[in-house]
Amino acid sequence: MKKLLLASAATALIAGAASAEEIKLGVSVGFTGPLESLAGPMAAGAELAMKEVSDSGKLLGGATITPVRADSTCIDAAAATAAVERIITTDRVSGIVGGMCSGETIASLQNVAMPNGVVMISPSATSPALSTLEDNGLFFRTSPSDARQGVVMTDIIMAHGINEVAVTYTNNDYGKGLADSFQAAFEAAGGKVTVNSAHDDGKADYSAEVGALAAAGGAALVVVGYVDQGGSGIVRGAIDAGAFDTFVFPDGMVSQALEDKFGAEIDGSFGQNPASAGEGRDIYVAMATAAGYDGTSAFAAESYDAAALIMLAMAAAGSADPKVYKDKVMDVANAPGEKILPGELAKALDIIAAGGDVDYVGATAVELIGAGESSGTYREVAFKDGKMEVVGYR
Amino acid sequence: MDFLNAIVALMNYVIIPASSYGAQLALGALGVTLIYGILRFSNFAHGDTMAFGSGITILLTWGLQALGVGLGQLPTALLALPFGIALTAALVLVTDRAVYRFYRKKKSAPVILVMASVGVMFIMNGITRFMIGVDEIRFDDGLRFIISAKEFKAATGLDEALALRSTQVITVVTALLVVWALFWFLNRTRTGKSMRAFSDNEDLALLSGINPEKVVAVTWILAAALATTAGTLYGLDKAFKAFNYFQLLLPIFAAAIVGGLGNPLGAIAGGFIIAFSEVAVTYDFRKVVGYLMPGDWSPDGPIQLLSTEYKFAVSFAILIIVLLFKPTGLFKGKSV
Numbered sequence: 001m002k003k004l005l006l007a008s009a010a011t012a013l014i015a016g017a018a019s020a021e022e023i024k025l026g027v028s029v030g031f032t033g034p035l036e037s038l039a040g041p042m043a044a045g046a047e048l049a050m051k052e053v054s055d056s057g058k059l060l061g062g063a064t065i066t067p068v069r070a071d072s073t074c075i076d077a078a079a080a081t082a083a084v085e086r087i088i089t090t091d092r093v094s095g096i097v098g099g100m101c102s103g104e105t106i107a108s109l110q111n112v113a114m115p116n117g118v119v120m121i122s123p124s125a126t127s128p129a130l131s132t133l134e135d136n137g138l139f140f141r142t143s144p145s146d147a148r149q150g151v152v153m154t155d156i157i158m159a160h161g162i163n164e165v166a167v168t169y170t171n172n173d174y175g176k177g178l179a180d181s182f183q184a185a186f187e188a189a190g191g192k193v194t195v196n197s198a199h200d201d202g203k204a205d206y207s208a209e210v211g212a213l214a215a216a217g218g219a220a221l222v223v224v225g226y227v228d229q230g231g232s233g234i235v236r237g238a239i240d241a242g243a244f245d246t247f248v249f250p251d252g253m254v255s256q257a258l259e260d261k262f263g264a265e266i267d268g269s270f271g272q273n274p275a276s277a278g279e280g281r282d283i284y285v286a287m288a289t290a291a292g293y294d295g296t297s298a299f300a301a302e303s304y305d306a307a308a309l310i311m312l313a314m315a316a317a318g319s320a321d322p323k324v325y326k327d328k329v330m331d332v333a334n335a336p337g338e339k340i341l342p343g344e345l346a347k348a349l350d351i352i353a354a355g356g357d358v359d360y361v362g363a364t365a366v367e368l369i370g371a372g373e374s375s376g377t378y379r380e381v382a383f384k385d386g387k388m389e390v391v392g393y394r
Numbered sequence: 395m396d397f398l399n400a401i402v403a404l405m406n407y408v409i410i411p412a413s414s415y416g417a418q419l420a421l422g423a424l425g426v427t428l429i430y431g432i433l434r435f436s437n438f439a440h441g442d443t444m445a446f447g448s449g450i451t452i453l454l455t456w457g458l459q460a461l462g463v464g465l466g467q468l469p470t471a472l473l474a475l476p477f478g479i480a481l482t483a484a485l486v487l488v489t490d491r492a493v494y495r496f497y498r499k500k501k502s503a504p505v506i507l508v509m510a511s512v513g514v515m516f517i518m519n520g521i522t523r524f525m526i527g528v529d530e531i532r533f534d535d536g537l538r539f540i541i542s543a544k545e546f547k548a549a550t551g552l553d554e555a556l557a558l559r560s561t562q563v564i565t566v567v568t569a570l571l572v573v574w575a576l577f578w579f580l581n582r583t584r585t586g587k588s589m590r591a592f593s594d595n596e597d598l599a600l601l602s603g604i605n606p607e608k609v610v611a612v613t614w615i616l617a618a619a620l621a622t623t624a625g626t627l628y629g630l631d632k633a634f635k636a637f638n639y640f641q642l643l644l645p646i647f648a649a650a651i652v653g654g655l656g657n658p659l660g661a662i663a664g665g666f667i668i669a670f671s672e673v674a675v676t677y678d679f680r681k682v683v684g685y686l687m688p689g690d691w692s693p694d695g696p697i698q699l700l701s702t703e704y705k706f707a708v709s710f711a712i713l714i715i716v717l718l719f720k721p722t723g724l725f726k727g728k729s730v
Contacts, residue, residue: 171703195678195696197701197702198701198703199702199703200703202635202637202638203638203641204628204632204633204635204638205411205415205632207407207411207673208411208672208673208676208677208702208705209702210407211407211408211411211673211676211677211678212676212677212678212696212698212701212702214403214407214681215403215407215677215678215679215680215681215682215696215698216678216680216696217681240539240543240557240559241406241407241543241555241557242406242542242543242544242546242547242555242556242557243543243555
């Protein structure tokens with residue numbers, strides 16, 4: 001029995017050593033939960049980058065990259081922590097693209113990723129709290145902080161000639177963070193927030209919330225919520241009761257689902273989500289279409305970039321060990337170096353192998369600032385004749 | 395003008411939503427109170443019976459819509475409702491045969507039946523989710539608004555809008571019809587009278603030749619009919635989501651207990667008391683007060699007793715206050 005155990009332990013060790021050329025990367029997004037309609041394209045985006053690098057055979061002497069999916073649920077911090085713990089301790093991932101929502105990301109970062117020294121690059125966690133969080137240099141994000149979105153949203157609303165709004169936010173870290181940063185920015189710009197109140201997700205009826213918002217009044221309602229959850233419930237209630245005609249949608253709401261649900265009922269409303277124009281985005285969307293998913297879905301491009309950054313940093317550090325390559329993430333993301341667009345990951349790996357320097361631009365014009373977060377370009381959308389149209393970029 | 399605006403705002407945000415919500419709660423509470431009065435236990439599975447019944451009704455509605463059968467301006471679900479009730483009644487009768495009858499024969503304490511109903515609740519929970527899934531489903535068709543907000547504003551020139559959804563009217567009208575039918579049944583028919591006799595004194599009823607199995611079966615069928623109707627109306631008015639029916643259990647029990655468990659009139663009153671308190675306590679009266687006050691007395695801050703997140707706390711608070719001061723409820727039901 002003892003020999004058998006020894007033998008199997010030894011086999012396991014050898015097997016471990018033999019598969020060292022296989023690098024596992026986690027993809028921790030909310031496949032179920034309030035943003036489940038965004039999760040599919042996000043995971044597809046991250047896996048597209050991994051496949052590109054695997055196929056090139058140029059990372060660390062021909063390593064293959066295997067994605068490992070984990071369901072972060074977006075709202076349940078305990079479930080997200082358990083899922084990330086599983087991929088770190090059981091699957092032994094060398095880095096994670098994720099989490100998806102801010103609260104869950106903070107929980108899995110602090111409880112699992114930091115103690116185990118694993119790098120997390122989130123494509124979509126946007127809470128301002130993540131900017132100042134102590135992260136041992138392990139956390140980055142390819143999306144901008146909501147402190148920035150608050151300013152951008154203020155500019156867009158002011159440009160529509162509206163200076164009095166009501167705000168409702170989903171009762172979590174993302175909602176509160178964005179609602180507060182928006183209120184601060186809006187009031188600093190001379191606007192007035194008549195009410196800033198929370199709504200809970202997963203209720204059938206939001207007439208009480210809508211009633212309270214209507215009583216406070218305002219020329220528009222800013223809905224800091226989720227499109228698959230209470231956010232849409234609030235919009236439906238407000239339209240039915242005739243409480244508001246114009247809505248402002250931040251990133252959690254801007255999606256195809258909004259157009260499908262409300263159509264022409266929300267004509268005249270507008271919003272914004274992080275996304276940039278440019279050559280990189282066009283190439284990426286074409287690649288996504290070829291791979292069979294919707295590349296314009298919110299945060300899908302950020303996911304591609306997050307995965308790409310992890311792998312380029314590995315190449316630059318010459319190691320798949322997160323404790324080593326974490327210091328290279330900022331180097332590959334920013335200037336100086338050759339600009340790298342989506343689909344050019346093989347070229348980037350060649351440059352790095354030759355001792356050169358790269359500046360990853362990717363699908364979202366990645367430029368990491370501060371503690372490692374995107375400086376942020378936003379896409380402004382407007383609803384006209386039942387369709388969502390891109391108006392411009394800020 | 396200002397006075398009219400105040401009335402319209404109050405109607406739009408408090409009176410109309412609370413009336414339809416109250417009607418839904420009253421129907422739910424009637425089912426709970428009926429089971430309590432006659433079978434003598436609190437049926438925790440009632441919320442999920444509602445979910446199951448509405449789920450079946452939705453499936454039937456889809457079938458009817460696919461066949462092209464409809465009611466014109468009225469939602470197709472009303473046509474599917476009787477069939478939904480029949481299937482739900484069959485399920486609860488099977489449940490009674492499989493679970494509750496065993497404990498009834500053994501004359502188990504009510505708390506054992508309550509625990510059994512919690513088990514039934516979880517099973518029904520699962521069946522509903524397997525059947526129709528966990529997602530939000532909207533199945534209302536036909537005319538959506540009787541008075542739409544925009545038309546009302548244009549027609550009256552008032553600042554405040556008034557919206558009246560057809561589902562809100564259907565809810566209240568159906569609830570009135572169902573309540574009338576139930577009272578007629580309980581007071582006028584032989585079966586109804588034997589049910590009341592059974593509820594008042596089981597032994598005496600047995601001695602006078604009332605068949606207990608028949609009474610129990612009829613009670614379950616009535617409870618299933620009430621649950622399915624309440625659930626379908628709630629789903630029509632808002633949206634169907636399996637989890638929401640589980641959450642409805644608290645206000646429904648609060649309504650039944652506030653009115654007096656076992657007392658049908660009390661259940662109806664309790665439903666409306668809970669609904670109006672939930673909506674009124676969390677409503678911000680700033681605009682209404684602003685319209686009524688002279689000049690620029692209109693207040694800057696919210697005039698709201700509780701913020702809307704505490705909606706469910708209202709049911710809890712009323713429940714506790716009633717249990718403390720009037721344990722038999724407002725309409726002299728049985729004490730809990």
